[in-house]
Amino acid sequence: MADLSPRERKSRSPVNTVRKSKSPVTMRRSRSPVTMRRSKSPVTAARRSRSPAALRREARNSNIDKEPPPLVDREKTCPLLLRVFCNVGRHHRPDEFTRHRVPSNELQIYTWLDCSLRELMSLIREVNPDTRPKGTQFSFSTVYPDMRRGGYRLKELGKTLSGKRGMDDDTTLYSRKFKIGDFVDVAVIPRSRNRPY
Template sequence: MANVESMIVEEKSQPAKQVDREKTCPLLLRVFCSTGRHHSVSEYMYGNVPSNELQIYTWQDATLHELTSLVRDVNPDTRKKGTYFDFSVVYPEYRSQSFRMREIGVTCSGQKGADDNKTLAQAKFCIGDFLDISITPPNRLPPMRRQRQY
């Protein structure tokens, strides 16, 4: 028998680059929230977007926890402890002239989570992309973890 070695490769996250928010112009983040589900990618086609747009001026070093707080500030129904926020980036697929959606993380009101400190830059967010957030109230099951594609 041959000696077989297993190799465990640990993915190391890139350290977040600090943005001087006093000197750097913020970007316009177009956010679309929905209760219990993500919007369909087809809702972003042909220059259309879902009707419930939230516009946030922020920076590439904004964390998912920070974005969760901003959504909670404008939407009182999401302030309950145990509310899940499932973040996805919606971005154009230029080859097929369509849009794609990619999950970037989940946060939960009142609980610390592994994705809380993930920044937009670490999630490979590009200016012009949309943020789609599925909000799950505490009385429902939390979002199923899908396999991530980064």
């Protein structure tokens, strides 16, 4: 060390070598969690990989209550009175339902909240022979009172197809937040006017 100049001694100083190679500031910059989130964001990757059809399905399924259906013992639980209104080709208009007046084609069914749309379709087919042909589509909507604006509003429950399994067959009244006292409106679409869904 005696033969080295002061500049060479400074460059070979063990203190400088440790500080330059093991600087905690440098390590934090290279392993910044912010940088990792930007490069490996799962949210961004998922959004880019989703198609418009997948986003529509996700938005539709987000309205469905994810809670498990209630365990109903039908032998011990009193059924509810479900007032069903069927119409060929289209749903009834909301203004056809008032406090003292409803459509004349009413069907009264005693069932439970765990009743599925396919079960409801079978009950309608039993009393209405015109809806029995295969390929007939049933579009279910709940009719509930609008507490803010008055009158009634319609909300879609799902669709079933006679003679064919569908994705809404196992949808229950409870899963779509049906309230006791609401109505169910059914648009019965014959096979000749039916479109695949």
